[in-house]
Amino acid sequence: MQKPSIPQGTRDFGPAQVARRQHILGVIRRTFEQFGYAPLETPTMENLSVLTGKYGDEGDQLLFKVLNSGNFLVKERRGEITPLVTPEDLADGPRAVLPKIAEKGLRYDLTVPFARYVAMNRGALTFPFKRYQMQPVWRADRPQRGRYREFMQCDADVVGTDSLLCEAEIVLMMAQVLGGLGLDDFTIKINHRGVLRGIFEALGGEGKETDLLVAIDKLDKIGAEGVTKELLEKGFSAEGAARLFELMAAPSLAEPFAAAGTAEGARGLRELTEVRELLAASGFRQFDRLQFDPTLARGLSYYTGCIFEVKINNVAMGSVSGGGRYDNLTGAFGLPDVSGVGFSFGVDRLYDCLESLDLFRDTAETPTRVLLTHFDAATGRAALPLLAQLRAANIPAELYPDASKVAKQFKYADAKGIPLVLVLGPEELAAGTAKIKIMKTGEEKVLPLGEVVAALSA
Amino acid sequence: MQKPSIPQGTRDFGPAQVARRQHILGVIRRTFEQFGYAPLETPTMENLSVLTGKYGDEGDQLLFKVLNSGNFLVKERRGEITPLVTPEDLADGPRAVLPKIAEKGLRYDLTVPFARYVAMNRGALTFPFKRYQMQPVWRADRPQRGRYREFMQCDADVVGTDSLLCEAEIVLMMAQVLGGLGLDDFTIKINHRGVLRGIFEALGGEGKETDLLVAIDKLDKIGAEGVTKELLEKGFSAEGAARLFELMAAPSLAEPFAAAGTAEGARGLRELTEVRELLAASGFRQFDRLQFDPTLARGLSYYTGCIFEVKINNVAMGSVSGGGRYDNLTGAFGLPDVSGVGFSFGVDRLYDCLESLDLFRDTAETPTRVLLTHFDAATGRAALPLLAQLRAANIPAELYPDASKVAKQFKYADAKGIPLVLVLGPEELAAGTAKIKIMKTGEEKVLPLGEVVAALSA
Numbered sequence: 001m002q003k004p005s006i007p008q009g010t011r012d013f014g015p016a017q018v019a020r021r022q023h024i025l026g027v028i029r030r031t032f033e034q035f036g037y038a039p040l041e042t043p044t045m046e047n048l049s050v051l052t053g054k055y056g057d058e059g060d061q062l063l064f065k066v067l068n069s070g071n072f073l074v075k076e077r078r079g080e081i082t083p084l085v086t087p088e089d090l091a092d093g094p095r096a097v098l099p100k101i102a103e104k105g106l107r108y109d110l111t112v113p114f115a116r117y118v119a120m121n122r123g124a125l126t127f128p129f130k131r132y133q134m135q136p137v138w139r140a141d142r143p144q145r146g147r148y149r150e151f152m153q154c155d156a157d158v159v160g161t162d163s164l165l166c167e168a169e170i171v172l173m174m175a176q177v178l179g180g181l182g183l184d185d186f187t188i189k190i191n192h193r194g195v196l197r198g199i200f201e202a203l204g205g206e207g208k209e210t211d212l213l214v215a216i217d218k219l220d221k222i223g224a225e226g227v228t229k230e231l232l233e234k235g236f237s238a239e240g241a242a243r244l245f246e247l248m249a250a251p252s253l254a255e256p257f258a259a260a261g262t263a264e265g266a267r268g269l270r271e272l273t274e275v276r277e278l279l280a281a282s283g284f285r286q287f288d289r290l291q292f293d294p295t296l297a298r299g300l301s302y303y304t305g306c307i308f309e310v311k312i313n314n315v316a317m318g319s320v321s322g323g324g325r326y327d328n329l330t331g332a333f334g335l336p337d338v339s340g341v342g343f344s345f346g347v348d349r350l351y352d353c354l355e356s357l358d359l360f361r362d363t364a365e366t367p368t369r370v371l372l373t374h375f376d377a378a379t380g381r382a383a384l385p386l387l388a389q390l391r392a393a394n395i396p397a398e399l400y401p402d403a404s405k406v407a408k409q410f411k412y413a414d415a416k417g418i419p420l421v422l423v424l425g426p427e428e429l430a431a432g433t434a435k436i437k438i439m440k441t442g443e444e445k446v447l448p449l450g451e452v453v454a455a456l457s458a
Numbered sequence: 459m460q461k462p463s464i465p466q467g468t469r470d471f472g473p474a475q476v477a478r479r480q481h482i483l484g485v486i487r488r489t490f491e492q493f494g495y496a497p498l499e500t501p502t503m504e505n506l507s508v509l510t511g512k513y514g515d516e517g518d519q520l521l522f523k524v525l526n527s528g529n530f531l532v533k534e535r536r537g538e539i540t541p542l543v544t545p546e547d548l549a550d551g552p553r554a555v556l557p558k559i560a561e562k563g564l565r566y567d568l569t570v571p572f573a574r575y576v577a578m579n580r581g582a583l584t585f586p587f588k589r590y591q592m593q594p595v596w597r598a599d600r601p602q603r604g605r606y607r608e609f610m611q612c613d614a615d616v617v618g619t620d621s622l623l624c625e626a627e628i629v630l631m632m633a634q635v636l637g638g639l640g641l642d643d644f645t646i647k648i649n650h651r652g653v654l655r656g657i658f659e660a661l662g663g664e665g666k667e668t669d670l671l672v673a674i675d676k677l678d679k680i681g682a683e684g685v686t687k688e689l690l691e692k693g694f695s696a697e698g699a700a701r702l703f704e705l706m707a708a709p710s711l712a713e714p715f716a717a718a719g720t721a722e723g724a725r726g727l728r729e730l731t732e733v734r735e736l737l738a739a740s741g742f743r744q745f746d747r748l749q750f751d752p753t754l755a756r757g758l759s760y761y762t763g764c765i766f767e768v769k770i771n772n773v774a775m776g777s778v779s780g781g782g783r784y785d786n787l788t789g790a791f792g793l794p795d796v797s798g799v800g801f802s803f804g805v806d807r808l809y810d811c812l813e814s815l816d817l818f819r820d821t822a823e824t825p826t827r828v829l830l831t832h833f834d835a836a837t838g839r840a841a842l843p844l845l846a847q848l849r850a851a852n853i854p855a856e857l858y859p860d861a862s863k864v865a866k867q868f869k870y871a872d873a874k875g876i877p878l879v880l881v882l883g884p885e886e887l888a889a890g891t892a893k894i895k896i897m898k899t900g901e902e903k904v905l906p907l908g909e910v911v912a913a914l915s916a
Binding site: 003004005006007010011012013014015018019021022033034035036037038039040041042043044045046047050061062064065066067069070071072073083085086087090093094097098101102104106116117119120121126128130131136138140149150158161163165166172277278281282283333334365366367368380381382384385387388391394395396397398399401402411412415416 | 503
């Protein structure tokens with residue numbers, strides 16, 4: 001007899017939690033579909049050749065790898081058995097052993113599988129291709145509050161167009177989803193990789209762009225002082241570091257960019273302006289929640305244009321959404337020069353925000369709206385036609401399966417959050433009636449049997 | 459540059475396929491919920507201690523195992539490094555190595571995780587506990603037509619009651635789901651483990667019950683002759699084997715069971731009769747599709763009462779649904795004597811049946827209902843308010859993102875299956891109108907801009 005448990009960093013979702021998660025997923029799905037994004041689902045396992053090298057060294061470490069099936073230690077061919085893993089491999093460590101015993105891994109994000117899908121199906125797809133994807137991903141990260149080893153992502157991407165309309169629509173979708181969830185107090189930060197490039201060129205730190213981006217990216221965590229210290233360590237002058245903060249605080253970057261003659265900086269500002277104009281033309285009215293932040297860097301990955309990040313205000317929680325434009329996502333899979341833009345919602349973080357703001361409506365432990373009581377075999381059987389009628393009227397209903405004590409049946413309805421109990425005892429049956437009890441108020445009503453379904457449908 | 463691929467036996471689902479799968483899942487989900495089953499979701503990975511030993515030796519082989527993260531070859535504790543896998547382990551083979559490098563596996567079915575969940579949460583759950591679960595499972599089986607390594611299961615189970623109402627409702631749910639999908643020509647086979655036990659006791663083959671069940675289970679595949687041959691090999695007499703077929707063909711088993719004095723056989727017949735009575739009382743009218751089959755055995759697993767299996771007639775496809783009653787599902791996890799009954803739909807098989815019977819309605823490659831054309835920057839921007847209104851009216855719509863040639867935009871609508879194209883050119887804009895083209899018929903209509911949303915909502 002074993003005491004069962006689940007792996008660290010994973011979770012069971014009981015009925016009330018699934019209902020809440022479905023509510024979040026439903027709002028996101030409807031928004032994506034209203035904007036013309038079509039659903040895609042990719043396999044849980046991908047070949048490690050697809051996954052490795054796409055998320056940096058740290059990411060490769062965090063991939064869950066799936067052991068090859070069968071006897072993974074040997075290769076069998078025409079009856080001849082060759083050992084795959086040798087004692088020397090063991091001595092060389094996991095880097096030597098891993099490629100011989102595992103060729104599949106669990107999906108780490110939805111972006112790489114999407115790029116792989118687009119490259120594999122390039123001939124069959126019509127571009128621009130707009131897809132959304134809502135699936136779990138897995139990371140062998142150290143579990144902590146708000147960080148799980150299995151969690152749900154919801155991505156929408158469009159590839160095959162560089163129209164800034166797509167960027168504007170991402171802002172519209174972010175606002176619509178958050179509004180639909182009741183999370184009205186949010187900030188969408190927006191920046192452009194060109195702006196970061198412009199700042200860099202205006203500083204004149206030739207060859208140290210990566211160092212600069214890495215330092216800026218940490219501003220939230222280590223503050224201006226920490227960033228300055230890091231820049232000095234990386235060989236920037238004290239003057240250059242100070243200039244960075246001047247630039248980032250400037251009311252307009254247009255002048256310093258013009259002075260530095262940075263084409264990328266100018267492009268960044270121009271595109272950000274156009275996105276705002278497209279939003280205004282679309283009737284967007286929440287410009288107070290859209291904030292240009294020249295320090296927003298979104299890591300160092302594949303972004304090349306606008307970048308976004310969304311936080312819920314007054315909740316201690318990282319970003320709940322983010323994204324940006326990229327120019328070469330599918331290049332690693334042999335399809336270069338496909339521009340696209342996409343973004344992602346973190347469902348688990350949205351869930352935690354809604355919970356900490358107490359924004360979930362009451363969710364029951366069951367979809368059942370009506371419980372029919374069960375006195376004895378005869379009344380139980382007599383309840384069956386009514387049960388069928390309720391269900392046919394699309395009212396989730398159940399007959400308590402056993403002729404237990406009535407108190408126990410009411411306790412069941414109470415524990416599950418079933419709002420209505422229909423008492424169908426021998427008396428009611430003889431009179432051709434049913435007694436309805438509203439569990440929340442305790443109110444009771446007696447109705448002719450023939451009127452029950454109509455009354456409950458209303 | 460690599461040519462990307464996906465693992466053997468797994469699939470990408472593009473937009474049209476996801477829409478069709480969502481249709482199937484929606485019919486199943488609505489049915490489960492109408493009958494008061496509540497959703498549960500369990501983690502993709504389970505501890506191997508939970509999974510192994512539950513599916514027989516063959517099942518253990520087919521589990522996908524997940525490699526421990528980090529350096530899986532050594533154990534590090536307070537700076538001291540001890541090798542986990544030794545050259546001797548390598549020589550001993552995978553059975554010696556596996557437990558040291560993998561402690562998690564992928565979900566193999568939904569039944570064991572359900573039992574694990576019930577045992578883990580026994581104190582918090584109200585019984586009877588009715589749950590449904592719709593999640594993928596993974597098996598390292600040899601892929602072939604209709605058999606995948608990742609596939610979707612939909613289970614509904616109720617535990618904590620032995621009421622036969624639950625069995626009757628399983629038949630109702632099976633019929634409702636198949637009817638809802640348009641799969642009207644089906645056969646639900648029903649049997650009872652007590653009947654099989656009764657046949658066995660009437661034959662008098664003491665101690666060879668397993669051999670008999672295994673043989674009967676193969677009747678579909680190897681025919682009466684094959685079963686007879688197998689029984690003879692297992693030491694049954696020729697007379698005994700012949701008597702088996704007499705019994706199975708008998709119009710009623712009541713007499714032979716009474717003659718043999720088999721309590722289990724009598725219980726089986728009695729319960730089957732009660733299930734039919736409960737169905738009749740519930741208004742079930744498809745008794746021609748419910749077939750008592752005393753040869754139905756459903757493997758050798760944990761079933762103890764009624765068992766079910768569903769086939770779609772006139773389609774070359776295994777069973778699309780099955781299930782039965784069990785008495786000790788949670789016993790392995792320390793919670794004995796919990797009776798329950800459950801069943802499962804195979805979504806991938808239902809999908810294949812619907813496809814081969816051509817029962818899917820046209821499914822587009824996109825949710826978009828209206829494409830707005832994009833002539834130039836000015837008309838494009840002028841289209842944005844209308845676009846926002848369409849979406850606000852819950853009509854999925856998109857503006858072609860670039861001012862490409864109009865022919866290209868129509869081709870896009872055609873390829874994606876978008877039913878309506880709204881032409882908003884300079885002429886229309888000047889006249890305050892829009893031209894609507896119905897793609898299927900080619901019909902065109904000109905409407906005042908202000909009437910478009912109302913016209914398309916209708």
